[in-house]
Amino acid sequence: MTVPVTAREYHLAKPGSADNLAIRTKTVESPRANEVLVKIHAVSLQYRDLMVASGMYIVQCLDDLVPCSDMAGEIVAVGEDVRGWKKGDRVCANFAAEHLYGDTDLEIQRSSFGAQAQGVLTEYRTFPSHSLVSIPQHLSYEEASTLPCAAVTAYNALLGPVPIKAGDHVLILGTGGVSIFALQFALSSGATVIVTSSSDDKLKTATKLGAKYVINYNKTPNWDEEVLKITNGVGVDHVIEVGGYGTLAKSMNSVRYAGYLHLIGFVAQKNIDVDIVTKSVWKAITLRGIQIGSVAQFKDMNRLISANPEKTRPIVDKVFPFEEAKQAYAYLKSQAHVGKVVIKVSRD
Template sequence: MRTLTVDAPWGLDAIKVAEAPDPSPGPGQVLVRMRAVSLNYRDLLMVQGMYARGATSGGAITPFSDGCGIIEAVGEGVTRVKLGDRVATMFFQRWISGPPNLDKLSSSLGSPIPGAGRELAVFSQEGVSKVPDFLSDHQVSTLPCAGLTAWRALFEDGDLQPGEMVVLQGTGGVSIFGLQFAHAAGLRTLITSSSDEKLARAKTMGADHLVNYRQTPEWSGPVREATGGVGADMIIEVGGGGTMEQSIRAIRIGGHIAIIGVVAGLGSGFNPAVLIGNSAKLQGLSVGSRDMFEAMCRAIELHRIQPVVDKVFPWTQVKDAFAAMQGGEHFGKIVLEF
């Protein structure tokens, strides 16, 4: 089989397509022929050597956490799935249910566990899940990280009610999933982007308020205006330090800011006294459990939600796909197909 591999000195030019022996499943394991993988910002950091576990692993890694594939063989004792089932790979292979802990969060694909960027891959039967039949392979591959992150933020941690306001930063994978889930749940949404074209597209998907942050860098103002001065009930914070100040200004008293990314950079520090003054919650969020994933899939099936795949590349053109991500060309997700 062929597999993607990347090693020091890291970077896009260090990504190689290598030959490797075909793997076979052991007890409790399944062999999956990969059909598609989707890109996350974490993957870009990882191949650049900027992701802590990848950069310090001391050897080559197989990237990508999010994949869709078909089960080709099963090991002894496998009962969760069977031959021919179409499955998604779970981002955290050992986070099945309950709250996170060190062991669960140490089982992420790509690093430290070899990822889904290969033609054939062996996973624990506990680390895969069956998926809605009506979705394409490309769409399924977008669910394990971006989809689940948005789902957990809104419904596992956010405890939002219909009519409440969610702010979504940008039009990448997590934010577009957040828009789709929020719209289906009857939440009000405000989405930001540097592109009027992308904002117009978000409007067709149900976004209630649109803000071009290049034209209006102080976007907390429009959030306050849209909420009658109260502020947003929840903000899905993907920018990190580069956008945190505006998020803190935009959140309501007792509101919830879910930090899921740092795509706008580390930025500068912020004054924690502001959070004390308005009793807002600031929570880091890293994907979710398999139980959360399966609850999300039930909702996707019920509402017939179609994940947005914007660009598709052959998996061997992975460098071009990452270049598209770096250029911010996408709306929703970028996918590699096998």
């Protein structure tokens, strides 16, 4: 494969809106000794990308930012000191380039693509070789692009320090990217899954994927009481909490004594009074904030995916061409999707 001299990439000329995204031409960089050059085939979007574009993300982002964190592509050039990778290998980059194993820290967070480090919505990009993970053979580039953030986050939550086990009850809020992967990983582990959504159509999809119980929270506002009924008053072992303050009180009511509440997002955007300290102490709840995951966890997750190829196949709702990235952002913002929204980057 001939590597071009120039390539296209998106940049955020100024924060405030995804409408400020613009395409520019860049020079394709050569990999340094410990880097590889990757032709990016697909990029998937996160709720985080909407926040970055709007200027509302929780940390300061780079100026003139190339957005997005999640990609899948093909190695086209290898630095002289790189071992273990070759041209033609299909790879994803970890969400944070320097999170190799263990706990995160400030320096690791600063290596997260699409915010504190330049992102991946570009046709070609170099990556540190240690940040890369092989794509499971049965997945397309579009499917694999959904793994670095949404899938690893769900895996870290449910199969991190305290893994779920067969027979556990798992409550999953919503049907977005993290939530759908959490559903798939929980089922692959033998857990019983409860899913909430405001859409009956989305709940039908969750049921088809294997959720045993579904709750429409518009029709059942006190959905936490319904969760307790389902679990005979005990509560669930794990909660995938993506709503934030808008749902936290009910999630804390839904979890069992000494259960685990995984704090992942804040899409509900509604402030309410909830005595987190008293409730957590009284029920001995473990509240765990999830910061995506490491390269080591990514590799472990891919083993699970490869061992359960049908149960864990990524759900891609819609794929947009590179030129329609703004439309992809708008579609994600509409929350009409189930699973992931993907941008096809490569032309071939």
